[in-house]
Amino acid sequence: MSYAPQKRHSNRAKRWIITIGVFIVVQIIFIAIDGTFLEPSINDSDNVLAKTVRGVLESKLLTERIAPYSFPFFNLFLIVHVVAILIQALGDSISAIFAKR
Template identity: 35%
Template sequence: MTDRQKKGRFKRLKWWISSLSIFVVFMIVFFIVDGTIFEPNLNDSDNVAGKAADWLEETELFNVWFTPFNFPWFNLVTLLYIVFLLVSAIVDTFSLKRDKQN
């Protein structure tokens, strides 16, 4: 194994540890804040991103299938981060296979 491959694996491992640590911290904060008076009061007046997020959180996905939290924005952020991690895992898997072939 070359030095370059070792550095690449170390960087990848470091990135995964930091990404999963951030995810765990956000989940702990979301569980603490959810169901309390500390939930954010979001005012989406004429905000395109806010309206899109409101439309997303009113879908069946966030009302029936994926509801770990009472506050719908927490559900949205959690799902987006999970999708981000899954896509990153797929990309890393293919890059590892490519590196082993070379």
């Protein structure tokens, strides 16, 4: 008898529960903060990195197309988080397909 597949399955399920839990908690925090005085302020200095980030945050993608929040940083964070979850899902799918049986 081998217990490795069950342990592997258990770890994967635990990792997914944590990932989805963190995603939901972050979204609840964003919903609570969005449109209030608690929104963080972004530095508008003459720094090249700050200008680049400001350009990304003011892009049409984050202000019009994917805009569940009024604060663009939350929209950017949502996109990054969803992409990370999709990459993890793809990796888990590939490892499940090619795992030794």
